[in-house]
Amino acid sequence: MASTKRILIVDDNIDAADLTAEVLRMNGLRVQVAYGGQEGLATALATRPDVVFLDIGMPFMDGYEVARRIRANSLNRGIVLIALTGWGQEEDRQRSAAAGCRATRTPGSCRTSGSSPPSRWVSAPSTPSTTRASTSTSTTVASR
Numbered sequence: 001m002a003s004t005k006r007i008l009i010v011d012d013n014i015d016a017a018d019l020t021a022e023v024l025r026m027n028g029l030r031v032q033v034a035y036g037g038q039e040g041l042a043t044a045l046a047t048r049p050d051v052v053f054l055d056i057g058m059p060f061m062d063g064y065e066v067a068r069r070i071r072a073n074s075l076n077r078g079i080v081l082i083a084l085t086g087w088g089q090e091e092d093r094q095r096s097a098a099a100g101c102r103a104t105r106t107p108g109s110c111r112t113s114g115s116s117p118p119s120r121w122v123s124a125p126s127t128p129s130t131t132r133a134s135t136s137t138s139t140t141v142a143s144r
Contacts, residue, residue: 006047007031010040010066011055011084020053020084037061044070049079056085056096064099071100 011017034040056063083096083104
């Protein structure tokens with residue numbers, strides 16, 4: 001059964017965006033893809049998806065700026081932002097949280113035994129208030 005959640009993938013790496021989208025679709029989710037920050041911002045504002053998987057390291061408009069601009073309008077508070085980045089240091093997770101992302105996922109997040117696949121990331125609680133960290137995933141959960 002397909003989920004009613006609307007997912008937006010924003011990544012300048014076409015292969016990474018398409019692969020992530022395909023994995024989510026295989027799990028019954030409705031997915032749109034935008035190939036860059038400006039396109040992602042425009043799509044998010046026009047369609048108001050439930051969840052945005054947002055690459056942080058994009059040229060022209062990085063994921064931090066996209067997140068800040070989405071969060072600038074209180075009508076977008078319900079959108080769950082999940083930062084996708086190869087930059088998994090604590091400072092990067094803090095910057096993602098400050099920009100309005102609920103979680104930060106690094107490339108190893110779904111490859112390590114016992115961690116959840118991307119399709120499970122979209123069902124996180126709607127009002128997180130704690131920070132979680134483990135050896136299998138690199139996740140920062142931030143209050144909105």
